[in-house]
Structures are given as C-alpha cells and as structure tokens.
Amino acid sequence: MIEFSRVTKYYDQEIVLKDITISIDKAEMVFLAGPSGAGKTTLLKLIYCAERPDEGKIVVAGWDVRTLKQRTIPFLRRNLGVVFQDFRLLKNKTVFDNIALALRIHDMHPAEIKEDVYEVLEDVKLAHKAQTYPPHLSGGEQQRVVIARAMVAKPTVLLADEPTGNLDSDTSFNIMNLFRDINTRGTTVMIATHNEGLFQGSGSRVIHLKENEIDMETVG
Numbered sequence: 680m681i682e683f684s685r686v687t688k689y690y691d692q693e694i695v696l697k698d699i700t701i702s703i704d705k706a707e708m709v710f711l712a713g714p715s716g717a718g719k720t721t722l723l724k725l726i727y728c729a730e731r732p733d734e735g736k737i738v739v740a741g742w743d744v745r746t747l748k749q750r751t752i753p754f755l756r757r758n759l760g761v762v763f764q765d766f767r768l769l770k771n772k773t774v775f776d777n778i779a780l781a782l783r784i785h786d787m788h789p790a791e792i793k794e795d796v797y798e799v800l801e802d803v804k805l806a807h808k809a810q811t812y813p814p815h816l817s818g819g820e821q822q823r824v825v826i827a828r829a830m831v832a833k834p835t836v837l838l839a840d841e842p843t844g845n846l847d848s849d850t851s852f853n854i855m856n857l858f859r860d861i862n863t864r865g866t867t868v869m870i871a872t873h874n875e876g877l878f879q880g881s882g883s884r885v886i887h888l889k890e891n892e893i894d895m896e897t898v899g
Contacts, residue, residue, distance in 0.1 A: 680703050680704055680705045680707070680739075680740060680741075680835070680836060680867045681699045681701070681702070681726060681737075681738070681739050681740075681836065681867070681869070682701075682702050682703075682737065682738040683699045683700055683702075683722075683725075683736075683737055684700055684735055684736040684737075685698050685699070685700055685734065685735040685736070686699040686700070686725065686732045686734065686735035686736070686737060686741045687696070687699070687720055687733055687734040687735055688718075688725065688732055688733055688734075689733050694872055694891055694893055695721050695724075696718045696721055696722060696891050696892075697717050697891050697892045698735075698892065699722065699735070699892070700735075700893075701886060701891060701893070703867060703869060704780055704867070705835070705865075705867055706832075706862070706866070706867055706872075707866045707867055707868075707884070707887060708858070708859070708867075708868045708869075708870075708879065708881075708882070708884075708895035709868070709869050709870070709883060709885075710860040710869075710870050710871075710872060710881070710883055710886070710899060711712050711723075711869060711870065711871040711872070711885075711886050711888065711890060712737045712871075712872060712873070712875065712876040712878065712885050712886065712887045712888065713873065713887055713888035713889060713894075714873055714889075715873060717888040717889060717890070718888050718891045719840070719841075719871035719873075719888055720871065721870075722871070722888070723761075723769045723838050723840055723871055724839060724867070725737055725744065726739055726744075726759070726836075726869075727739075727748065727755075727756060727759050727761055727838060728744060728752045728755060728756070729742065731745070732744065732745065733768070735861065737779050739755060739758070739759070739836070740755065740758040740759075742754075742755045742758075757785075757832060757834070758834055758835045758836055759835075759836050759837075759838060760828075760829030760832070760834040760837045760838070760866075761800065761829055761837075761838045761839075761840075762764065762822075762825050762829050762836050762837065762838065762839040762840065762842050763825065763840055764840055764841040764842065764844045764845065765845075765880050766821045766822065766824075766825050767825070768812070768813040768821060768824060768825065768828075769813070770812065770813050770814055771812070771815075772812070773809065773810050773811060773812055774800070774805065774808050774809050774810070774811050774812075774813070774816070774824050775796055775800075775809040775810060777813065777824060778796045778799065778800070778824065778827050778828045778831050779793075779796050779828075779830055779831075780828075780888070781828055781831050781832050782795060782796070782831060782832060785832070786806065787825045789867065795831055796809070796827075796831060797809070799827040799830055799831045800827055802827070802830070802860075803823040803824070803826055803827045803857060804823070805820060805823055805824060805827065808820065808824075813822060816848050818845055818850065819839065819846055819847075819850035819853065819854065822842060822843075822845075822846060822850075822854055823854070825842075826842075826854070826857060826858075826861075830866075831894055834866065835866065835867060836866070836868075836869070837858070837865045837866050837867070837869070838871075839858065839868070839869070839870045839871065840871050841871060841872055842854060842870060842871075842872075843855070843872070843874065843877065846875075848876075851874075851877070855877060856869065878899030879899055880899060881899035882898060882899060883898070883899045884896060884897075884898060884899075885897045885898065885899050889893070
C-alpha cells in the first residue's frame, strides 16, 4: 500500500529525512513515533504529495510519487484521508458543510452527499451536531469532525499527524478507539505521534524516528 525505498528529503540543504525504507501493508495500522523535529510530519507530507522526495522512491496505492505530475496529484489524494493536529475546520461553515466540501469537489449529487455525510457523522457519533459551527464544539468533537471529513470519501489510507496532541487523556482514548474501528473495516491507518501512551499495548507496529532516520521498529 505504501512503499518507501531509500528516501531522503532536504530543506535548504539540511537533511530532514535520511535513507528511509519502509513498507506498509493494506489494512495495517502503524504508528510513526519520535520527538518533535524527527521528521514525522515530513514523512506524512511525502505520502500525500505536499512534499516530494529528493532521493529515493515512494509508491502510494500504486502511484509512483516521483513521477506524478501536479495535475494528477488530486487523483492520488482521493485514496487518502488526512487528519491534522490543528483541525483546519472552516469556522464559518457548519459541521455538515465542512465534511460535505470533500464530496462537492467531485460533483456528487446533493442527495448522495447528504447520505454519505450523515453516514460518517453517525460513525463518529456527531449526527446531532450536523448544523453546529466548529467554534461551538469541544476539542474532541472537532477532532471527530476532522476524522469524519477525512473518511467521507472512503479512502484506502488514513494519515493522522499528532491527532491527540491538543486533547485530554479520556478524549484521546476515544479518538484512538475510533481509529481502531476505522482500521478494522480495512483502511490502512498511519498515526504520527510523540506520545508513547497511544501505542503501548496496541499490538501494532511502531516505526521509531530519531534524528531524521529510522532508529528501530517495535510492537506497541
């Protein structure tokens, strides 16, 4: 599903990822662990083509990222859902409209959009908040909206960058249960975090980054 082969990335001549080789299988749940500045966010950006590798090869859902033309990137991203730490919700749009935006760009019929949005809102237990605006939601509710937005187009891969970084421990636990539910349905899930508590006892593979390289792999 995701293949990195000897991937290196520079920012202004400084190495931010060095010689990364990893393979993520379909329907696998993987944690990307390491301190701030280790390269976790950059690695995720390489997957969804917000950045391109300077060396090495990346294949995502059958697409060779190195040779992907700019106009083709949206087609790759239809396979991907991305959950950001800072939510990135539109404050002047309702929960429903924030999620529906991901479908409207595909020119779907309004009735189909409504059905799909409410289906995913039911999954995250927020159907009753469909007409609420993000500033009136708790942090945990906003993160569930972000997850719903990422999942509404039924991606094969879900990427999450520090998804519980702004949440308390109880809310973080609930968010992680939601990711596990998504994974059990067959979606590949990759979570970047510096919080070891998220993967301890998970039984999932943990890729540890240290000083911009893979330090080791363990099982949570």
